[in-house]
Amino acid sequence: MNQDIAAEIAVLREDLHHHNYLYYALDNPQIPDAEYDRLLRRLQVLENENPELITTDSPTLRVGSAPLDAFTQVKHELPMLSLDNAFNDEELADFNKRVIERLGDSLTDDAIEYACEPKLDGIAVSLIYENGVLVLGATRGDGTTGEDITQNVRTIGSIPLRLKGEGIPERLEVRGEIYMPKAGFEKTNKLAEEKGEKLFVNPRNAAAGSLRQLDSKITAQRSLEMCAYSVGVVQGGQLPSGHGQILEQLSQWGFRINREMQVVHGIEACIAYYAALSDKRNQLPYEIDGIVYKVNDIKLQRELGFISRAPRWAIARKFPAQEEITQLMGVEFQVGRTGAITPVARLKPVFVGGVTVSNATLHNEDEIRRLDVRVGDTVIVRRAGDVIPQIVSIVESRRPSGTKEILFPKSCPVCESVIVQVPGEAVKRCSGGLVCGAQMKEAIKHYASRKAMDIDGLGDKLVELLVDKKLISSVLDLYHLELELIAELERMGEKSAANLLEAIETSKQTTLARFIYSLGIREVGEATARNLAQYYGDIDPLIETDEETLLSINDIGPVVAGFIVGFFAQEDNRQLIHHLRDQGVSWPVVLVQHEALPLAGTSYVLTGSLAALTRDQAKEKLQLLGATVTGTVSKKTDYLVAGPGAGSKLKKAEQLDVPVLDESQLLELLESHNAAI
DSSP states (O other), rough: OHHHHHHHHHHHHHHHHHHIIIIIISSOOOOOOHHHEEEEEEEEHHHHGGGOOTTTTGGGGGOOOOOTSSSOOOESSSOOOOOOOEEEEEEEEEEEEHHHHHHHHTTOTTTTEEEEEEEESSSEEEEEETTEEEEEEEOOOTEEEEEBBBBHHHTTTTSBBBOOSOOSSEEEEEEEEEEEEEHHHHHHHOOOOOOOOOSSSSSSHHHHHHTSSHHHHHHHSSOOOOEEEEEEEEEESSSOOEEEEEEHHHHHHTTOOTTTOOESSHHHHHHHHHHHHHHHHGGGGSEEEEEEESSSBHHHHHOBBBSSSSBEEEEEEEEOEEEEEEEEEEEEEETTTTTTTEEEEEEEEEEEETEEEEEEOOOOHHHHHHHHEEEEEEEEEESSSSHHHHHHHHEEOOOOOTTHHHHHHHHOOOTTOOOEEOTTOSOOSSGGGGGSSSHHHHHHHHHSSSSOOOOOOOOOOHHHHHTTTTTTGGGGGGOOOOOOHTTSSTTTOHHHHHHHHHHHHTTTTHHHHHHHHHHTTTTTHHHHHHHHHHSSSHHHHHTOOOOHHHHTTTTOOOOHHHHHHHHSSSHHHHHHHHHHHHTTTTTOOOOOTTTTTTTOEEEEEEEEEOSSSSSHHHHHHHHTTOOOEEOOOOOTTEEEOOOOTTHHHHHHHHHTTEEOOOOOHHHHHHOOOOOOO
């Protein structure tokens, strides 16, 4: 196991946690579902290949993120788990094979009965009924704890306030999806446009925003529907023995169920159902993003059981990313933190894969020339695994007369500095540095980000507002902000302003690695910043370093070394660091006696779970003491640190007579060498 894989896993986890929070807690997704799925699947692959790196907080082992504090929290009596995904027929067949193997080899491929349902693109909810009366409605939240939205769900006509019929359990939990039909979405956005309000991005975003209104009167004005898809807690009554029959029973008691649902035999019938719904998808009055397959027999579901984050008896087959045709209305050139000039296509808005797309990346000048794309062209836009959609081709047969060639600017569109291009690079960059307003904004955003100085509450929009209002022009100005001026800003107020200033003050106590990363030196990511901190111990020797010394450090090559030396050679950057330290920004000095590090020359492997600190923290502390931490046990391994759940690596260590430490022994080792824990 090399450090690059461990670093990639750490970055993936942070990104997924961040996007889980945006998606589930704030209803403000910033990446397409296809991109999220790609990140999650990449993390799953890496963890499957390196099980010793799995941690208890991994996004692969949990569902969603913690709820907001705006509503009362509700603990689910039974966890609301997520589903594993299949993306093609082969993965769906593999799921069926696993089901059959667990239930008995004598079963044939078509022996299993599956309930097939469209996967609605909405918000999962839990409804509790006591003696047939609705008493609680809650969001899924993180799967264990959700938010009490009872007052809001009461306003939705398709949610019965009192159940009807016979045989209703004394206590019944019904789970379902609240969504906004396409017609309701169009109506909601039309009204918002007439009022000059912000438009919703897609029906799911509209449903989430409507459902989580503190004023239930607003929710009542929105076109929301609820479709039941399962049950949770059942007390004082019995339900049918099959999932499909349970849904029919719920329908009799007053719930809306999806009439596209079918119960079929065997995986081939599941595949045929997917093809039929895929063809029908655009004609449905609501958005779906896939199909959910569930073993129909409840007894077999119980026998199959669960893994930590999902049932073994169900899977979601996702629809692929979609392409659409639209028109290129114009091109704007954006300036990034490092000065990179990126052409962004402004499109005639088009609905692609569940999202209204109006922007797409054109990457760089070479890509523009390759596509031969011009303003006014009809283009094919793909919403795939990219953070923003991309133009994949033009429809040359539809090229109108009067299209305009896209000309790359010679000077920066923000500060008018000369645009330069390093030989061998496709990217062109503004040469203005922090003189450039765009780079200044991006530099401040980066400085305040969670992986850098972690200034809570200082998001991108607030940074832009502070710069536009001329309250800050560099990261140094953050430490001179005044309460009264911040409180006057839009959507702030005295309390929010005070919280921001407190967060800025708190950020002054940081680590050297975070501070180095926060400076935004080109190509210096978290891992490189950590290596620099460990090698130099403080900022002063790093400022005075040379390329030859840098090249002796792990993870640093000639290009990165040149960027580092070039950054610190600029007097403005040196002065900035000096002034930041004067403002109280500080960090503990790192132990740097390279030859004398107490664990230099030793090799450790970590496996199992740890309680007092995470494995990433344990790895970092061992590395600070000079140890090499790898992912594979071999004859060269000096010690294996094994926590609960240790598996094959512990067995291999015992076979090779590698000494094994438990967590208490590891902590004693770290304390004995003055490693702060």
